[in-house]
């Protein structure tokens with residue numbers, strides 16, 4: 001008798017990497033390449049940078065709003081990064097995965113570590129793949145951070161030190177992708193997603 005086929009849930013693709021490595025640019029390119037991939041939009045107390053808009057890059061919220069969301073357990077995880085709060089809203093992520101969409105989530109190393117723990121403990125019943133994006137060299141990272149010109153020198157230096165610390169944890173990830181060129185980094189992540197999708201068939 002034919003078995004009723006269950007619709008396969010999407011997979012969660014977690015992308016981390018040092019500030020200035022170009023995560024957002026690579027993810028943006030990836031979203032263009034992969035139509036079945038949706039972006040998890042985080043909430044943050046950080047003010048928007050020029051060109052960023054509410055509901056597209058982040059949900060820009062006040063500290064009071066963020067605290068309310070924490071109290072109501074609306075976040076899958078949240079963390080303080082470079083002096084501001086960032087959190088992954090749970091509902092949107094779960095809904096997209098249930099609709100068989102793959103979801104890409106751009107979080108810092110703390111966020112990725114908590115997600116990994118939740119998956120391992122069975123508290124987050126999803127197939128997740130953890131990808132760490134690295135710059136071709138630290139010099140290039142410093143250059144990119146300075147070129148961004150949206151932060152003053154003190155912030156750039158602080159982020160650079162944090163980036164070097166973040167690089168130490170990369171072996172905890174499933175894949176390390178070098179962002180030499182946006183197109184090729186996005187293609188590499190796309191290939192990883194396609195392979196991981198097949199792996200879920202075996203589970």
Ligand code: 5GP
Pocket residue numbers: 016017018019042043046077078079081082086087088089106107108109110111112
């Ligand atoms: P930025 O301010 O440059 O957009 O992001 C700063 C850092 O916060 C980046 O490493 C980014 O990946 C991370 N981040 C963005 N959203 C979230 C989130 O929802 N949770 C966590 N833990 N980190 C996040």
